[in-house]
Amino acid sequence: MNPQVFVDGIVAGSMIGLGAIGLTLVYSILRFPNFAHGELVTAGAYFALSLAALIGAAVGGTAPIGPFSFGWAIVLAALGAMVATAALALALDAVLFQRLRRRGAAVIIIVMASFGASLALRSGIEFVYTASPAYFTRELQIAMRLPGGLRVTPDQLAALALTAVLVVAVHLFVTRTAAGRAMRAVRENPALAALAGIDVDRTIRLVWVLGAALACAAGITAGLLIQIRPTMGFDLLLPLFAAAILGGVGSLPGAVVGGLVVGLGEALTVAFLGAEWRAGAAFMLLVAILVVRPNGLFGRAGG
Amino acid sequence: MEFVAYATFFGTVALSYALITLGLNVQWGQTGLFNVGVAAFVAVGAYTSAILTTPATEGRIGGFDLPLPVGWLAAAAAAALLANLVAWLTIRLRADYLAITTFGVAVAVQLAVLNLTPLTGGPFGITFIPRPFGAWASDPALFGFANLALVAATVLAVYAVLECLARSPWGRILRAVREDETAAEALGKSPRRLRIQAFTVGGAVMGLAGAVQAHFVGFIAPENFLPTLTFQVWAMLIVGGSGNNRGAILGAVLVWAIWAASGALIGAVVPAELQARAASLQIVMIGLALCAILLWRPGGLLPDRPRRPRAR
Amino acid sequence: MSRPVRLDGLVAGYERDLPIVKGVDFAVAAGEFVGIFGPNGAGKSTLVKAVAGAAATFGGAAFLGDTLLTGLPAHKVLGAGLAFVPQTENIFATLSIAENLQIAAEVLPRAARAARIGAMHAMFPDLARAPHRPAGSLSGGQRQMLAVARALIVSPDAIILDEPSAGLSPRLAHDVFTTLARINAAGTTIILVEQNVRAALAVVSRGIILVDGRVRLDAPAADLAARDDLGALFLGTAAAAA
Ligand SMILES: Nc1ncnc2c1ncn2[C@@H]1O[C@H](COP(=O)(O)OP(=O)(O)OP(=O)(O)O)[C@@H](O)[C@H]1O
Ligand SMILES: [Mg+2]
Numbered sequence: 126m127n128p129q130v131f132v133d134g135i136v137a138g139s140m141i142g143l144g145a146i147g148l149t150l151v152y153s154i155l156r157f158p159n160f161a162h163g164e165l166v167t168a169g170a171y172f173a174l175s176l177a178a179l180i181g182a183a184v185g186g187t188a189p190i191g192p193f194s195f196g197w198a199i200v201l202a203a204l205g206a207m208v209a210t211a212a213l214a215l216a217l218d219a220v221l222f223q224r225l226r227r228r229g230a231a232v233i234i235i236v237m238a239s240f241g242a243s244l245a246l247r248s249g250i251e252f253v254y255t256a257s258p259a260y261f262t263r264e265l266q267i268a269m270r271l272p273g274g275l276r277v278t279p280d281q282l283a284a285l286a287l288t289a290v291l292v293v294a295v296h297l298f299v300t301r302t303a304a305g306r307a308m309r310a311v312r313e314n315p316a317l318a319a320l321a322g323i324d325v326d327r328t329i330r331l332v333w334v335l336g337a338a339l340a341c342a343a344g345i346t347a348g349l350l351i352q353i354r355p356t357m358g359f360d361l362l363l364p365l366f367a368a369a370i371l372g373g374v375g376s377l378p379g380a381v382v383g384g385l386v387v388g389l390g391e392a393l394t395v396a397f398l399g400a401e402w403r404a405g406a407a408f409m410l411l412v413a414i415l416v417v418r419p420n421g422l423f424g425r426a427g428g
Numbered sequence: 429m430e431f432v433a434y435a436t437f438f439g440t441v442a443l444s445y446a447l448i449t450l451g452l453n454v455q456w457g458q459t460g461l462f463n464v465g466v467a468a469f470v471a472v473g474a475y476t477s478a479i480l481t482t483p484a485t486e487g488r489i490g491g492f493d494l495p496l497p498v499g500w501l502a503a504a505a506a507a508a509l510l511a512n513l514v515a516w517l518t519i520r521l522r523a524d525y526l527a528i529t530t531f532g533v534a535v536a537v538q539l540a541v542l543n544l545t546p547l548t549g550g551p552f553g554i555t556f557i558p559r560p561f562g563a564w565a566s567d568p569a570l571f572g573f574a575n576l577a578l579v580a581a582t583v584l585a586v587y588a589v590l591e592c593l594a595r596s597p598w599g600r601i602l603r604a605v606r607e608d609e610t611a612a613e614a615l616g617k618s619p620r621r622l623r624i625q626a627f628t629v630g631g632a633v634m635g636l637a638g639a640v641q642a643h644f645v646g647f648i649a650p651e652n653f654l655p656t657l658t659f660q661v662w663a664m665l666i667v668g669g670s671g672n673n674r675g676a677i678l679g680a681v682l683v684w685a686i687w688a689a690s691g692a693l694i695g696a697v698v699p700a701e702l703q704a705r706a707a708s709l710q711i712v713m714i715g716l717a718l719c720a721i722l723l724w725r726p727g728g729l730l731p732d733r734p735r736r737p738r739a740r
Numbered sequence: 741m742s743r744p745v746r747l748d749g750l751v752a753g754y755e756r757d758l759p760i761v762k763g764v765d766f767a768v769a770a771g772e773f774v775g776i777f778g779p780n781g782a783g784k785s786t787l788v789k790a791v792a793g794a795a796a797t798f799g800g801a802a803f804l805g806d807t808l809l810t811g812l813p814a815h816k817v818l819g820a821g822l823a824f825v826p827q828t829e830n831i832f833a834t835l836s837i838a839e840n841l842q843i844a845a846e847v848l849p850r851a852a853r854a855a856r857i858g859a860m861h862a863m864f865p866d867l868a869r870a871p872h873r874p875a876g877s878l879s880g881g882q883r884q885m886l887a888v889a890r891a892l893i894v895s896p897d898a899i900i901l902d903e904p905s906a907g908l909s910p911r912l913a914h915d916v917f918t919t920l921a922r923i924n925a926a927g928t929t930i931i932l933v934e935q936n937v938r939a940a941l942a943v944v945s946r947g948i949i950l951v952d953g954r955v956r957l958d959a960p961a962a963d964l965a966a967r968d969d970l971g972a973l974f975l976g977t978a979a980a981a982a
Contacts, residue, residue, distance in 0.1 A: 158524050160464070160531070221719055230726075233462045236527050237662065238722045240464060244659050245715025248708040255705060303846055306839050313834050316794055319814035320824055321832075321890065322847040359655075363535050366528045401543045408532040408539075412517065415529065419521050 129275055130392045136281045138388020139288035140346050142381035144361055145368035146295060147339035153375030154312040154332045157232050160239040162340060163358030164246035169210040169341025170348040171254055176202035192279040194264035203345050207338040214337035215330060217242060251355035258352040284346045291342060292381050304331060364407040371414050373421025436572035443579045444641045446680035449664045450586055450673060451633030457670035459626040460606045465530035466661045468537035471653035472510050473503035473635025474642035475541060478554040489547050500639045507635020508628050515627035519620055542650045553649030557642050575644055582640060586633055590673055602626055656711060663714050666721050669728030678730060742770045742927045743805035743897040751799035752790030759798055760786040762953035768931055773924040775940045776933045778950035784933045785827050788900045792824035793817045804898055819847050823891035827902035830887035833876030837867055840875050844890045860889040881912040898929035905936050917943045941965045
């Protein structure tokens, strides 16, 4: 088998992992699978696209940096887009999820609301940007040759590095800081967290900000490596869920490993069955893990 | 005359949606099982019946030319089988895993009908699906009425069966399970088995609905079974009032009316080159409607029963 | 510092049309140690949860000194000077022992935190033994100690404990009561909800008996301990007159 499959799988997997950490954070702390997470990915990519165009027109910075296909305008736009995506997530929580939580609505009602929000957002994005794909740059990239005949583009390496940095940073944030500790306390027991002096609402807002910023990063990476489409996040949703459940809901390292497994699974599917079956890989992995180990590869029993 | 033709057409489509909504009501309204893959079960029904009843086609497996009732029954059975598998796999787990799995089933079924070209016709789908009362096709009014009557009779029959089921001891225990699992368990009833049964019954009804739609329209393609279909059916059930079979039918007719009217409005008002864009606004509207109802009128138009007031 | 706690006609519960606490008045002086007793389901937990902001208040008010507690968001109550140890799920089992203490210490000024955590380690040596183990690995008694330590770490003006002796051996329960008496002697106002009435009457100075969401009897501990119809009082059958 061509070892290039593994390179492709790892690159795709790191993108899935990035989106899955955000999903698993929200899933474990707010206790519902957010079907609108895919749209945060999409919105992040489009925010960055619009901002990059604005920055490019206003101050330039469109010339590629070194071997990469993108310029400083996109790097700056990425930061702005993370803020914008976080704002979108906070707005969504304020008008929809928070109200349902306060009313004591069942988890599944909140899931359904996220489903409705996903539909509205996706079609709203399609209305604004149309269904035709968009690209950050038209620069062509020359793949670098690695030993063993492997090929990888500088952009792909940048995406891998970004994922690694973000994953480690988020992991340290959650395990080592007071805010991260508060997040874990709210995850275990929101009522007790409040009694222990933690502002639960603020902590939940922080979770949304983190989750949305990571979703945005995943969207921008996907936009750079593939293309930007209104359905890009929705198409990513099943791989994201599969990765989160594979890793055990709530586990950040698990989500990344799950993402890599799903990415590799997709690459192998493409290699053996053909590209048209790619989307089936996540489903098969999801079913397999639910049959064998529903708490995930690293999950605690009953967790 | 044209109006009558349109009204029969509208009624037939709306009632076929009512059938899907009735299926979802068994799963969600009466049992509390969240199915995000409604389109998959409808698709399985539609394709099963289409493959069994179309005349033999070159380049495609099947076209078995079987009688229509065989196709419909097989459609219900195939969707029931799929539902049973999904339920068996996930209902022992958390409620939200069922949601995620059904979402995955929708993706997988969409992928299968798109790519199993020798069986499903791939992106082009299956055409020349025999229409009921095809012999009367030369008289459009009679043909339309006959079809409307057939779909209406099917809805009525399914409604009657579901009402009977809901009132039977089985239905009562199902409600008990939905309200209070431990109490039901204490009665010696396995909530898991009951839930699997309810999910299967709902899936069967959706499959039947898929077959009805396929035979009424005459052709099917993968794009008829996109997630938008699932959303529409959910909106129908939530608007009508989940748990209430009459609410499900009312919601289906109402939401379909709003959908068709807004579509017609866009067609009339928006210039042709912008219509695709405007159509996405139509979907935004359903999404918003779904959220708004969950926020402000969680019981729908015909609530199951008065909700207990909750403390703020 | 220690402050009094006062309840004025408190009505509380989980659903507005079905109050569990049906108008409760009492005052606990600064530095006083008061027990709240009553049958299962009397509403003791609901009462103290409402005071701490963890259950809904539908009428009346609760004060800590001059501070109105009612309507304060739950996470502000600890900072206002009132610590509460719930009856169940009163520690974060998935967090480490150290983190459990750090969370509560967060309310304090940065400079004061280490010293207070040290003070808790001195009071409960078990908690200093393996601070990085998950709190869920502690024994029942150690969990109660951690919960109490979490409440004490902020040097509260008043502390409310909901059945801290539940599930403990008589010996451990005795230890908990002795610790509470010591904390009280240092000047902290304490309200203690207990099933273990006889043992609690040995440490509290006053007892309040709650039946069906109302105060049935409010009397000095010595008087209560002397009554031989204590059991009947609990069932609400005996006359309330002291
Ligand atoms: N979270 C809740 N939601 C609704 N009702 C509750 C809740 N918690 C308690 N109740 C009800 O409130 C009533 C009083 O409960 P509470 O826990 O206050 O009693 P208690 O006096 O503390 O009893 P115990 O001695 O058993 O701890 C009970 O009837 C109980 O069913
Ligand atoms: Mg209690």
